[in-house]
Amino acid sequence: MNLNLRKCRKTNGKFPTQTPLPHESSRVVVPLPGVEVPDTTIGRVQNGLNIIYSQSVVSWNVQPLYGFTGVELGDNGLDWADKEMLSAYNKEMNSVIKAFKDWKKDADKDAYYLFVVPSFSESKVEGLYVS
Numbered sequence: 001m002n003l004n005l006r007k008c009r010k011t012n013g014k015f016p017t018q019t020p021l022p023h024e025s026s027r028v029v030v031p032l033p034g035v036e037v038p039d040t041t042i043g044r045v046q047n048g049l050n051i052i053y054s055q056s057v058v059s060w061n062v063q064p065l066y067g068f069t070g071v072e073l074g075d076n077g078l079d080w081a082d083k084e085m086l087s088a089y090n091k092e093m094n095s096v097i098k099a100f101k102d103w104k105k106d107a108d109k110d111a112y113y114l115f116v117v118p119s120f121s122e123s124k125v126e127g128l129y130v131s
Contacts, residue, residue, distance in 0.1 A: 020057045021057065022057045022058075022059060023057055023058050024058070024060070025059070025061070026060075026062075026108060026110065026111035027046075027049075027060060027061070027062045027063075027113075028062075028063055028108070028111050028113045028114065029042055029062060029064045029065065029114050030065045030068050030100065030115050030116065031068070031116040032068065032096070032117050033068075034118045035116045037064060043062075046060055049062065068103055068104070070096060070100075071092070071095050071099045076121040077117060077119030078092060078093065078117045078119070079091070079093070080120050080122035100115070
């Protein structure tokens with residue numbers, strides 16, 4: 001995370017400290033075709049993040065981005081990438097990312113995009129986070 005540490009010097013006894021300035025982090029929820037994400041869910045995600053991180057200097061802005069046509073995932077949903085893979089993403093995941101970049105050429109490079117898919121090929125999987 002990139003915190004803005006502009007020199008806001010304070011003296012704590014004889015020990016000078018720096019206070020990070022507030023930082024806003026953007027999350028964009030991108031539902032693929034066949035997925036509905038109600039605005040109330042977007043609001044709950046944003047509120048939840050702000051509550052969890054209320055002690056930090058980060059505030060969260062969560063916005064939906066509708067209209068992405070995505071790629072054809074087939075009847076089994078998004079192919080699951082197991083942990084033994086050398087790459088964080090499999091071929092189908094990369095095709096979703098490429099299709100998004102082709103569709104949204106002016107995407108915010110500082111935002112994080114959350115793709116909401118109808119299902120995964122592995123039935124026990126409910127989500128995927130790659131850092």
